[in-house]
Amino acid sequence: METKQYIDSGILELYVYGLLNETENLEVSQMAKINEAVDNEIISIEKAIVNLSTSFSPFLSVENFAKIKSKLDIKHSPKVIEMQPKSSKLQYLGWAAALALLLGVGYQYNNQIKFENDIVNLEKEKSKLNEVVVSTENKNKQTKKALYVIRDSKNTVITLGGQAVSPKSFAKVYWNKETQVVYVDASGLPKPPKGMVYQVWSLKLKPALTPTSIGLLENFEAENDKFFAVSNTSDAEGFGITLEPAGGSKSPTMEKLYSLGTV
Known part of the structure; x- marks a missing residue:
């Protein structure tokens, strides 16, 4: 000592x-x-x-x-117990154990955060995948419907050519005279300006030109195939498509006539 x-x-x-x-x-x-x-x-x-x-x-x-x-009676005196200082090695081992525990807790915490983030990302990917699946199913349905309409021999196909406002524009009308159902293929029309919409007209040519609105081609951008179902008509002699303000017009704006064709 x-x-x-x-x-x-x-x-x-x-x-x-x-x-x-x-x-x-x-x-x-x-x-x-x-x-x-x-x-x-x-x-x-x-x-x-x-x-x-x-x-x-x-x-x-x-x-x-x-x-x-x-x-003094020294025989009964308590024996002195020598106090040994604490070993520094034990102190170091204690600190090392505490540090290891802290590092372990931090590692587990980081893993937990990463695991939770992975779950969130997987949920997002799953949601995106579901959206893609639904979108694909809808497209397939639309494509099948379009093919069915196009291949139906009972449908009369009327080609609508471009007019002065847009000579390169064109469209096709598939009209079943028995069921009076009308479909419009508008893939040949340009994207309508913001706040405008295409409006389809059923035309009577005699004794005078009489247009009747049979529908709007709304959500034009969202419709990938640009294949639209419109209202039925029974006695059309022609069809025309004009560009109108959103919500449509009571009568066609002739200077905005994009395509026209007769039965």
């Missing part, structure tokens, strides 16, 4: 008070002989005791002090 630890252990005070057994007294005495710091500490403790006693009690001669000391 180092000198400082030996002095701090309290054994020298017990030695001065006479509370050590014979073996311990001998040990301290031998230590004082070979270690000047220990010997000086013993002297310092003895002086402190003498000073303290003279300040509170009548003066005791050395002889009387020796008598009192000899009468």
Whole structure:
């Protein structure tokens, strides 16, 4: 044990008070002989005791002090337990364990966050996939419907050619005279300006030109095939398509006539 630890252990005070057994007294005495710091500490403790006693009690001669000391029962004095300083290795192991635990918790937390983000991303991908599936199914239905209409031999096909406002425009009308059902293929018409809509007219040519609205080609951009079902008509002699303000017009705007054809 180092000198400082030996002095701090309290054994020298017990030695001065006479509370050590014979073996311990001998040990301290031998230590004082070979270690000047220990010997000086013993002297310092003895002086402190003498000073303290003279300040509170009548003066005791050395002889009387020796008598009192000899009468102390040192056999029953409690044995001094040497206090060992905590091992620094244990401290390091404790800090290392705490750090490992902290790192482990952080790792698990990061994994949990990543797992939750992956779930959110998967849900988004699933939603997008469902939208694609629904959109594809709708397109397939529209395509099948268009093919059915086009291939139906009972339908009369009327080609509507481009007019002065848009010479390159064209459209086709599929009209079943028996069921009076009308479909319009508007894939040859340009995208309508914002706030405008195409309006389809059933025309009577005799005795005078009489147009009757049979529907609007709404959601033009959203309709990929540009294949629209409009209202039925029974006695059309021709069909025309004009560009009108959103919501349609009561009568066609002739200067905005995009396509026209007769039965």
